[in-house]
Amino acid sequence: MDANEVAQYLRENHDFFDRHAELFAIMKVPHPHEGRAVSLAERQVLTLRERTRSMEQRVSELVRAASENEHISDRLLLWSRSLLKARDPLELPGLVTAGLAETFSVPDVTLRIWGESGVEADAQAPWRAEVSADAKAFANGLMSPYCGPNSGFEAAGWLEREVRSMALIPLRIGIAPEAFGLLVLASPDAERFTPSMGTAFLSRIGELASAALSRLL
Structure with missing residues (x-):
């Protein structure tokens, strides 16, 4: 089997690691940022952490943008009010x-x-x-x-x-x-x-x- 066939087999057999849970402890894969190898479970945890950080950063950006938009809206309201009050x-x-x-x-x-x-x-x-x-x-x-x-x-x-x-x-x-x-x-x-x-x-x-x-x- 080549690598593509292995990947296809795993996609089609989602319960593979349930039936072979011991592989999480013995399989080693490259660390995403360091030169050492880590277990499959640790690599999965690192991947989830990176996704979480990315989502947190995105949420932070959205919150900041919402705050800036609210500030702009408040200033626009003050300016509009001055125009309406002009006699x-x-x-x-x-x-x-x-x-x-x-x-x-x-x-x-x-x-x-x-x-x-x-x-x-x-x-x-x-x-x-x-x-x-x-x-x-x-x-x-x-x-x-x-x-x-x-x-x-x-x-x-x-x-x-x-x-x-x-x-x-x-x-x-x-x-x-x-x-x-x-x-x-x-x-x-x-x-x-x-x-x-x-x-x-x-x-x-x-x-x-x-x-x-x-x-x-």
């Missing part, structure tokens, strides 16, 4: 940007809103500054937030200091094809916003910000 629509752009910067520790946050204003006295506000047609077209084309390096985006020029990575979040009402603004989260750290990051959370921020800022239209 004056002109306060909303500042609440959106300052709230994100403080609540989520983002170094730089700004936004632009274009189109006709439904609120008087905001024509000269900084968030109403001129935006090029190319930047508007770029925002219209974003079906989900952009997250990655600053590739010479016009929006980087809306901030006073160097931007090396950024998240660009289109502001739109529902599934409207055209955006009415752009929310910018930026950092001088090239690793703060990377293409490998998920954008689901940024999309939720965009939806909440869009709903709040639509009062200015």
Whole structure:
């Protein structure tokens, strides 16, 4: 019999070691991490311990991720609450940007809103500054937030200091094809916003910000 036939026989005869229990004590197999040989029973115990450690590590990772998600959800709730409490629509752009910067520790946050204003006295506000047609077209084309390096985006020029990575979040009402603004989260750290990051959370921020800022239209 070759090794494959032995393995197949053992798979088909699960009671083999029940009928030959003495083999556990006399059979020797290589230790998985050391150069010595151990009994079959000890090897099985080592295998089970490694599986247990792997499962414990996985559970620990899941618990940590759940804790981080809960912390993010709590902060998102605080930010959303501040937007709901605003009585004056002109306060909303500042609440959106300052709230994100403080609540989520983002170094730089700004936004632009274009189109006709439904609120008087905001024509000269900084968030109403001129935006090029190319930047508007770029925002219209974003079906989900952009997250990655600053590739010479016009929006980087809306901030006073160097931007090396950024998240660009289109502001739109529902599934409207055209955006009415752009929310910018930026950092001088090239690793703060990377293409490998998920954008689901940024999309939720965009939806909440869009709903709040639509009062200015």
